[in-house]
Amino acid sequence: GAVVSQHPSWVICKSGTSVKIECRSLDFQATTMFWYRQFPKQSLMLMATSNEGSKATYEQGVEKDKFLINHASLTLSTLTVTSAHPEDSSFYICSGPTSRTNTEAFFGQGTRLTVV
Amino acid sequence: DQQVKQNSPSLSVQEGRISILNCDYTNSMFDYFLWYKKYPAEGPTFLISISSIKDKNEDGRFTVFLNKSAKHLSLHIVPSQPGDSAVYFCAPPRYDKIIFGKGTRLHILP
Numbered sequence: 001g002a003v004v005s006q007h008p009s010w011v012i013c014k015s016g017t018s019v020k021i022e023c024r025s026l027d028f029q030a031t032t033m034f035w036y037r038q039f040p041k042q043s044l045m046l047m048a049t050s051n052e053g054s055k056a057t058y059e060q061g062v063e064k065d066k067f068l069i070n071h072a073s074l075t076l077s078t079l080t081v082t083s084a085h086p087e088d089s090s091f092y093i094c095s096g097p098t099s100r101t102n103t104e105a106f107f108g109q110g111t112r113l114t115v116v
Numbered sequence: 117d118q119q120v121k122q123n124s125p126s127l128s129v130q131e132g133r134i135s136i137l138n139c140d141y142t143n144s145m146f147d148y149f150l151w152y153k154k155y156p157a158e159g160p161t162f163l164i165s166i167s168s169i170k171d172k173n174e175d176g177r178f179t180v181f182l183n184k185s186a187k188h189l190s191l192h193i194v195p196s197q198p199g200d201s202a203v204y205f206c207a208p209p210r211y212d213k214i215i216f217g218k219g220t221r222l223h224i225l226p
Contacts, residue, residue: 105162
């Protein structure tokens with residue numbers, strides 16, 4: 001299957017700082033990628049759709065100024081958590097798109113963000 | 117996501133026995149159903165899928181059954197192994213993305 005690589009796997013940052021998480025598709029190109037967030041003991045919540053060369057599409061309730069998404073190339077999407085606060089601590093996961101030939105989407109390994 | 121429901125938040129099964137995870141849906145227009153498995157602090161991994169034109173798909177220890185008239189899916193794992201302990205999600209693709217429901221946490225007991 002397709003490979004999605006996410007970096008870093010975990011990061012600890014101080015309140016008020018910004019953190020960037022990278023999501024790379026290693027063996028395919030994607031005009032869209034997706035970012036999810038998981039709270040403890042909860043399901044994966046779709047945050048936004050990253051669109052190559054254009055603005056991201058955010059799900060309802062997700063602050064676009066807090067979670068900046070950039071999709072500068074067909075193999076890289078980044079999520080920047082700006083002015084992080086402890087409540088932003090979570091597990092963030094990216095994925096590639098589904099398609100007609102590969103109906104399943106492939107996910108990165110996730111990034112554990114802890115804001116102290 | 118209310119279009120897909122996994123009504124059992126958790127399930128405990130003895131090692132070696134059959135695990136059956138259930139999923140109900142409301143939208144009869146779904147073309148495919150996907151099952152994902154997720155370990156803590158890892159991304160979900162694709163397990164098995166079924167097309168809406170089939171009623172069964174088998175891959176090793178994993179079999180998914182689709183009952184279109186009842187709008188019901190089930191994933192059977194037999195025999196269950198300790199490494200099967202994880203959260204399982206039933207998720208039809210929505211255009212080009214996956215929307216996850218609450219999932220079912222499977223515990224395989226020694």
